[in-house]
Amino acid sequence: MASVGTIDRDFLHQAVRLAMGGRGHVEPNPMVGCILVKDGRVIGEGFHERFGGPHAEPNALGACAESPTGATVYVTLEPCCHTNKKTPPCVPALVAANVARVVVGCVDPNPQVSGRGIEQLRSAGVQVDLVEDDCCRQLLAPFVAATVHRRPYVTLKWAQSADGKVAGPGGKRVRISNEASHRVIHEVRSRCDAVLVGIGTVMADDPLLTVRGVEPKRPLLRIVLDSDLRLPMHSQLVRTIDQGRVIDFCSKEAAEYSGTRAALASVGVEIHSVPSDRPGRLNLENLLSQIARLGITHLLVEPGPALAQSFFACGCWDRAWVFRSPKKIGGPTAPTAAEPPANAVAQTTIDGDVLTEYLNPNGIYFGPFPSADFTWVEAGSGKSEFRIPETRIKSE
Ligand SMILES: NC(=O)c1ccc[n+]([C@@H]2O[C@H](COP(=O)([O-])OP(=O)(O)OC[C@H]3O[C@@H](n4cnc5c(N)ncnc54)[C@H](OP(=O)(O)O)[C@@H]3O)[C@@H](O)[C@H]2O)c1
Ligand SMILES: [Zn+2]
Structure with a gap:
């Protein structure tokens, strides 16, 4: 040395x-x-x-x-x-x-x-x-996750308003982060092998979960956590199956008895079962080891508050990226974001949104890094394109 x-x-x-x-x-x-x-x-x-x-x-x-x-x-x-x-x-x-x-x-x-x-x-x-x-x-983080921990490297990301809300009243979808943050989110998706959401988000937002506006680096697998196989046949995920694989992880009971299984499978949705810790709570460790066996090294989770809370409770997450908008949403029925159980390690501003990074000290963690090194590189003239460093040194 x-x-x-x-x-x-x-x-x-x-x-x-x-x-x-x-x-x-x-x-x-x-x-x-x-x-x-x-x-x-x-x-x-x-x-x-x-x-x-x-x-x-x-x-x-x-x-x-x-x-x-x-x-x-x-x-x-x-x-x-x-x-x-x-x-x-x-x-x-x-x-x-x-x-x-x-x-x-x-x-x-x-x-x-x-x-x-x-x-x-x-x-x-x-x-x-x-x-x-x-x-x-x-x-090496994703490689360490795969070879040593037999699970993918897990990044959680969500957007929340100035008053801590992740959706509008009644869970209705509202736009929270700005255009530049959206580009960053698609850039992050493009670097992952798979993106995972809970069925609550599918029901509320009907997301596509594809990479848009960024050249994808590899095919993105789309995964839904869905105990009772409620994934609607008319959802955007099912209708766009030709744009990328969709995997539904459900409970063992639903895999055996659900009437929707055959219909979903007939259009190409892949269905895997996971043991439940309790009703509505699939076991995340088992889920992650199954995801690792599919060859996924970096999993992006875009959780609602319930799913974020479950990842924090089991400790099987590595980093969380929270985009905070300066706008308020308000309303007692608007869902409130989960609180990462770790200190913020880095922060940056993206056209007024604040992106904060949290690293799980018990996850696959190689810090501590000084937050000054967490820099966004602006590229091209007149175009605000953000490059996200894989490590804490600038990529150029
Ligand atoms: N602002 C953002 O960035 C953002 C991101 C995502 C979501 N959202 C918002 O969040 C809201 C939905 O959040 P949500 O918390 O209700 O739903 P969610 O986190 O998307 O999904 C939760 C559902 O997943 C299923 N699930 C299976 N195993 C689980 C486990 N171990 N832990 C937790 N959930 C498990 C459960 O439903 P089953 O029992 O039916 O399987 C549970 O109700 C929507 O309003 C959406 O717009 C916002
Ligand atoms: Zn060699």
């Missing part, structure tokens, strides 16, 4: 930015970036570009403008050494390239690999410095 300086961290963070190029293409693998440096100059760089494709290290070695002999390698994740996979291991490739030193952002969290890549490099005479850098680790 002592031999890692500021310059090393800067190169490592350059590799983090590169790694983010793989977002949406590498999952369920982690995003990984790699840079080779000689005499302070970058001589080659690469990242893991797509699932099943070459890893960051061979891409960077292959892109070298000069011999990598004696170079320092900055790689966001411990190089792999296992052979039971699609691509050849990276440790022998780095050894064969005669690199002098490898600065590793973090160890591979997969217990079957963890530390062995570093050991093999050292025993081949390569100097290895392990940093355990928070940005590198944050990059």
